[in-house]
Amino acid sequence: MRSLAELKKNERGIINGFKDDSLSVKLIEMGCLPGTEVSVDLIAPFGDPIAIGVSGYCLSLRKDEAACIMIED
Amino acid sequence: MASTDRIKIALVGNPNSGKTTLFNLLTGLNQKTGNFPGVTVDKKSGFSKLPDGTTAEIIDLPGTYSIYPKTLDEQIVQDILLDPEHSQYPDKVIVVTDASNLKRNLLLFTQIRDLGIPLVLVLNMIDVAQLKKLNIDLRGLSIDLGVKIIPTNSHSGDGIAALKEALTQPLVKSKRPFYDIYDLAPKTIDAIKTEFDLTENYRAYQYAQQSVRLNFLNDKEKERIAKIKDENGFYDVPTQSQETLGRYQFISDIVDRNVKNSRDPLKKSVSQKIDRVVTHPVFGYLIFFTVLMLIFQAIFAWAEGPMNLIEGSIAEFSGWVKGILPEGILSDLLTDGVLAGLAGVLVFIPQIAILFAFIALLEESGYMSRAVFLMDKLMRKVGLNGKSVVPLISGMACAIPAIMATRNIESWKDRLITIFVTPFMSCSARLPVYAILIGLVVPEQQVLGIFNLQGLVLQALYLLGFLAAIGSAYVMKLILKAGQKSYFIMELPGYKIPSWKNIGLTIYDKSKTFVLEAGKIIIAISIVLWVLASYGFNDNFRNAEENVRQQVGENASQEEYEVALSSYKLEHSVAGSFGKIIEPAIRPLGYDWKIGIALITSFAAREVFVGTMSTIYSIGASDDDEVTIRERLREEKNPETGGPMYTPAVAFSLMVFYAFAMQCMSTLAIVYRETKGWKWPIIQTVYMTAVAYISAFITYNIFS
Numbered sequence: 174m175r176s177l178a179e180l181k182k183n184e185r186g187i188i189n190g191f192k193d194d195s196l197s198v199k200l201i202e203m204g205c206l207p208g209t210e211v212s213v214d215l216i217a218p219f220g221d222p223i224a225i226g227v228s229g230y231c232l233s234l235r236k237d238e239a240a241c242i243m244i245e246d
Numbered sequence: 247m248a249s250t251d252r253i254k255i256a257l258v259g260n261p262n263s264g265k266t267t268l269f270n271l272l273t274g275l276n277q278k279t280g281n282f283p284g285v286t287v288d289k290k291s292g293f294s295k296l297p298d299g300t301t302a303e304i305i306d307l308p309g310t311y312s313i314y315p316k317t318l319d320e321q322i323v324q325d326i327l328l329d330p331e332h333s334q335y336p337d338k339v340i341v342v343t344d345a346s347n348l349k350r351n352l353l354l355f356t357q358i359r360d361l362g363i364p365l366v367l368v369l370n371m372i373d374v375a376q377l378k379k380l381n382i383d384l385r386g387l388s389i390d391l392g393v394k395i396i397p398t399n400s401h402s403g404d405g406i407a408a409l410k411e412a413l414t415q416p417l418v419k420s421k422r423p424f425y426d427i428y429d430l431a432p433k434t435i436d437a438i439k440t441e442f443d444l445t446e447n448y449r450a451y452q453y454a455q456q457s458v459r460l461n462f463l464n465d466k467e468k469e470r471i472a473k474i475k476d477e478n479g480f481y482d483v484p485t486q487s488q489e490t491l492g493r494y495q496f497i498s499d500i501v502d503r504n505v506k507n508s509r510d511p512l513k514k515s516v517s518q519k520i521d522r523v524v525t526h527p528v529f530g531y532l533i534f535f536t537v538l539m540l541i542f543q544a545i546f547a548w549a550e551g552p553m554n555l556i557e558g559s560i561a562e563f564s565g566w567v568k569g570i571l572p573e574g575i576l577s578d579l580l581t582d583g584v585l586a587g588l589a590g591v592l593v594f595i596p597q598i599a600i601l602f603a604f605i606a607l608l609e610e611s612g613y614m615s616r617a618v619f620l621m622d623k624l625m626r627k628v629g630l631n632g633k634s635v636v637p638l639i640s641g642m643a644c645a646i647p648a649i650m651a652t653r654n655i656e657s658w659k660d661r662l663i664t665i666f667v668t669p670f671m672s673c674s675a676r677l678p679v680y681a682i683l684i685g686l687v688v689p690e691q692q693v694l695g696i697f698n699l700q701g702l703v704l705q706a707l708y709l710l711g712f713l714a715a716i717g718s719a720y721v722m723k724l725i726l727k728a729g730q731k732s733y734f735i736m737e738l739p740g741y742k743i744p745s746w747k748n749i750g751l752t753i754y755d756k757s758k759t760f761v762l763e764a765g766k767i768i769i770a771i772s773i774v775l776w777v778l779a780s781y782g783f784n785d786n787f788r789n790a791e792e793n794v795r796q797q798v799g800e801n802a803s804q805e806e807y808e809v810a811l812s813s814y815k816l817e818h819s820v821a822g823s824f825g826k827i828i829e830p831a832i833r834p835l836g837y838d839w840k841i842g843i844a845l846i847t848s849f850a851a852r853e854v855f856v857g858t859m860s861t862i863y864s865i866g867a868s869d870d871d872e873v874t875i876r877e878r879l880r881e882e883k884n885p886e887t888g889g890p891m892y893t894p895a896v897a898f899s900l901m902v903f904y905a906f907a908m909q910c911m912s913t914l915a916i917v918y919r920e921t922k923g924w925k926w927p928i929i930q931t932v933y934m935t936a937v938a939y940i941s942a943f944i945t946y947n948i949f950s
Contacts, residue, residue, distance in 0.1 A: 199735055202314070
């Protein structure tokens with residue numbers, strides 16, 4: 174299974190679950206819910222952080238944080 | 247009016263929901279910044295006149311995404327809302343949401359609703375929602391959420407009157423919770439409800455979730471809660487995830503039912519198009535560095551006029567005071583102590599105002615979070631954060647506004663490191679010191695045909711400051727332990743046209759805070775330094791007039807006599823004695839007691855070095871310019887070697903010392919204010935002085 178950090182720019186995916194429990198609480202609060210569609214909108218010039226479109230807005234997060242979000246195959 | 251009959255209203259909402267704009271609209275200039283009791287979080291509150299003639303106190307609570315705090319600032323929200331005994335516990339709550347992004351914004355609303363506090367829901371930025379082609383059924387939403395809803399546009403002020411009207415009416419407390427938490431932990435909730443005599447299930451549940459963090463519970467109560475949780479098998483994190491997911495399920499259903507999106511989902515929004523450009527690998531950095539250069543130039547260039555005006559007016563006023571008061575201690579204390587200190591405070595206002603005008607503009611427009619997004623990776627390598635960029639660069643103009651600008655760094659560790667290293671950046675006050683010393687020892691010649699050698703040395707000094715900042719940040723990153731796990735999960739809000747009122751209020755607020763809070767300390771230090779430099783307790787000082795009269799001879803003019811007298815007095819004052827006491831300590835750096843005096847007095851501000859040098863070397867006030875001082879310094883002989891005192895070794899050692907040493911009471915005062923204690927300003931001063939001392943020692947030995 175891929176993580177959000179592995180998606181390419183403009184690629185879309187459905188959130189499946191989280192690898193890190195305490196981080197997942199924060200991510201869920203921010204609207205990254207399992208079953209929600211996310212799209213990778215921006216990648217910063219040095220490859221990190223990235224910005225994703227989720228629940229109708231734009232959220233930026235670091236690559237290692239994105240690696241905790243699992244994407245459905 | 248007594249404070250008891252004023253109702254307290256708390257503003258709560260997500261960051262970027264326009265909460266502060268709404269607060270400004272409700273209170274206008276009628277606001278103040280203070281402290282929440284017992285914690286280091288700024289409290290913004292103000293008063294608002296309601297249509298029924300009563301006045302309400304409005305408290306602007308820090309923006310947060312949920313009732314579970316992630317930062318110290320956010321913690322204040324639950325500290326207040328979960329503790330009905332808290333002095334700031336509100337009678338009513340206004341939950342502010344971004345109408346164009348309802349789903350995520352409603353999470354916090356549902357949590358606060360279930361605490362059973364009377365509340366009203368504001369759908370702010372309703373204009374943005376319309377622009378996004380969202381059709382919101384306000385009536386349906388109000389029924390489904392069980393709350394009174396007021397749509398507002400904080401740009402035009404539409405809806406504010408309706409909101410004020412709503413605040414005068416009794417707001418009903420909903421009988422049933424929005425999301426019943428009970429089934430998640432029935433036994434734990436029942437036990438805590440009985441133990442603490444609570445009525446709402448959600449309050450009891452919050453006791454279980456957050457007991458460790460709740461400041462109003464004592465250790466015994468916390469132990470009791472821990473025991474209840476243990477007995478009933480309550481685990482924080484999984485239950486919290488379950489709760490949030492459950493809430494979102496309800497919210498999603500309600501939002502889908504009442505908000506219709508008629509926009510083509512594949513069409514790129516304006517914000518997305520702008521983002522393509524401002525985060526571009528080439529144009530992104532180009533735009534960012536242009537913006538920084540503009541800020542830096544503005545602080546340097548635009549502030550100069552007003553600063554001269556402020557200094558000039560105070561000097562004139564001070565001269566007037568000297569004229570009407572009889573000569574003596576009172577007159578000297580007022581002019582050389584208090585007014586000089588006041589000038590030292592007010593002179594920073596133009597720089598603070600300009601920097602915060604830019605910062606407010608960048609934040610209001612939404613660009614700031616993109617700049618942070620661009621810089622985060624680079625800054626993280628040295629223990630800083632994308633948000634440290636603006637303070638660091640502004641530090642090249644002046645560390646005072648720069649340190650105040652670290653406010654928006656949420657992670658305390660990152661913020662502390664930024665505050666700690668910013669004073670290393672070469673500020674404009676170092677320039678006069680550098681200018682004199684470079685002119686003294688660096689020949690004016692071309693290097694490689696195009697570079698001016700003096701300019702290169704100046705550049706090297708700026709670079710030195712920058713490297714010291716980065717290096718220190720790296721060291722601190724290794725030493726400091728992170729209090730909380732730091733996140734970089736940050737919303738990139740849509741671009742907006744800034745509100746001039748908000749920018750104006752930010753400038754006003756920041757200037758006022760600086761004058762009132764750092765100002766006290768600056769004036770106090772200024773008075774102490776004045777006392778040190780104008781009083782002495784030895785016979786030489788007491789007999790100064792006679793001794794100087796003898797020295798200069800009968801034929802000397804009155805001016806020559808006065809110049810010689812002030813030099814003589816400074817030499818034999820307390821500061822002069824200190825200069826001589828510390829001479830053995832600064833001897834290894836190549837300094838004598840005269841430089842020692844300048845080091846002590848220029849603790850007020852680096853540029854005071856120039857004035858002190860001219861007093862010590864008896865240069866009359868009218869000749870107090872760089873060239874004269876430089877000439878005088880060039881003539882000064884070293885009594886031991888017989889050669890010139892100001893050799894390149896001494897001058898470079900001094901330059902390096904001034905590049906690194908704290909030598910600025912205003913910075914000290916602002917660090918005290920921003921870290922709310924003396925611990926960090928003292929550590930910082932000791933550290934910077936140590937770095938300065940060691941580097942100056944090495945420099946002196948290399949060049950001599």
